[in-house]
Amino acid sequence: MGRWQPDARGRLALAAVDLYSERGYDATAVAQIAERAGLTERTFFRHYPGKREVLFAGSELQNRLVTNVRDAQLCTGPMDAVARALEATGSFFEELGPMARARQELIDANPELHERELTKLAALAAALADALRARGVGDPAADLTAEAGVAVFKVAFNRWVHTDNATTLTQTLRETFAALRHITADHAPSPR
């Protein structure tokens, strides 16, 4: 697994995670993050709107996922398209290495960051549903596949990040999609 070679954007994210972990999120100022990264405050604001956003991948992850769903082969079913798209982003997080865990601990410990993460995931589900509809998937299948896919992602990511990356995120995603299949297959329709 190749280590992340950070550019300015990446160096700022790394510095932010370090400082938030050392001093706390609230006690850290943008100027300190820029200084730690060896950059100016102006450069920080060219890359991120504020100290909260520095922890989130912005639109990059979402764009990649939407492209993957859009480009999936025509014969691919909706859940397969979403599963493959999510699995293909595993390396995106794996490249972050130990920073991924430090980042998640910060998010879990801070309600404001946690809210932001939930909003990001909801936006991701909405974008995936739109990409499925663009493939001709109807409703509620499009929304449902997207929401279920994001549910799998949340659970898999949480497992991966808290088990010291013993398996790859991609593999954890595969296992969690398989687990969803087993769990729902066991589910019987409710009696009327």
Place this chain on the structure above:
Amino acid sequence: MGRWQPDARGRLALAAVDLYSERGYDATAVAQIAERAGLTERTFFRHYPGKREVLFAGSELQNRLVTNVRDAQLCTGPMDAVARALEATGSFFEELGPMARARQELIDANPELHERELTKLAALAAALADALRARGVGDPAADLTAEAGVAVFKVAFNRWVHTDNATTLTQTLRETFAALRHITADHAPSPR
């Protein structure tokens, strides 16, 4: 379907939805909500910590769901337990009648309320996962079943509230759980 007979708590919620719809969420003060409900501001704050919380059912829905999962028969599988628990809360929302839709339109239009809703749903998933673990369900099945159940709930609720309640929420939940089963059954494991 019996119409909702509001107590003080319910009258405040109804007044809030009315005023937020008429004047906007930001332009409405707690004092105005209390006045519209024929109650005092002090009574408002006995029931709700603020103007945001008046739109959310508080811990009532979550407690009901957790109790339902806890009390499900021992032989019931995890997804069945969650599906039945969620279906059993359908009447909770159905009793709100047209207010349910007005409330949802407010939430969808206001980022702050939308964030709050996502936080509530995440807490609901965590509580359901705990209830499943208390039944002896392992991980990741507990988290996954809870997250997938809440994903179904989100999609079903959204459908129900935007289709003028043509079918009951309970029935919409059943159909959406069945749709998840079909979607995941079609999903093939990814090639290694």
